Amino acid sequence: MLRILGRANSFNVRKVLWLCDELGLAHEREDWGRGFRPASSPEFLRLNPAGQVPVVLDGDLVLRESNTILRYLAAKHGIDRLYPPDLAQRAVVERWMDWVAYDLTHAMRGAFLGGQLREPPWDNPWFVEQGRKDFTHCMALLDAELSARGPYATGEAFTLADIPLGLVVNRWFSVAGFEKPDYLAVAAYYEALSERPAYRRHGRNGLP
């Protein structure tokens, strides 16, 4: 059985839990990370030298990096509808995943960790302001893409791309402290994702 190491309130652990739920993959989860056993402990660092959750153990195989874990699980279980074998279609899925990992993660550090949770060092006023601008800019881009090609990130079907994006959109609607434009296609996307029980359990579950 898969072992998922990481706290269930972590953005990146939630991606893995959501996918396992979508696929009906049996797993057990252990609490590691902030507020639980520290991911900086030697025992954990042997599994992930970056000292971050999630880590997934599939037999003897140790996996880290949430997006890598999503791709591994989808490919291993042959879920072509989520992670298309066609390279051009796959690239469309992956560009959304990479966009979240780079651009949005950075923007959310300022807008959410700094601006809302007041966590240092992200709470530097300049960084918060920039994060809010960047988060808004990214949501405008997503809104335009969904308007043109929705209802899901890559078009008609739900794919792996919607997992990180679904968590971002949940955070967009949870974050406060600045003026957020009404992005109608993003709001419709949020509602469409909310019809999925697994999203209700791990994404739109009351946690930001």
Ligand SMILES: N[C@@H](CCC(=O)N[C@@H](CS)C(=O)NCC(=O)O)C(=O)O
């Ligand atoms: N690039 C990594 C980032 C992982 C990451 O930032 N994890 C955060 C939680 S979302 C973490 O480990 N925080 C420290 C902790 O909980 O102790 C991934 O996608 O897996």
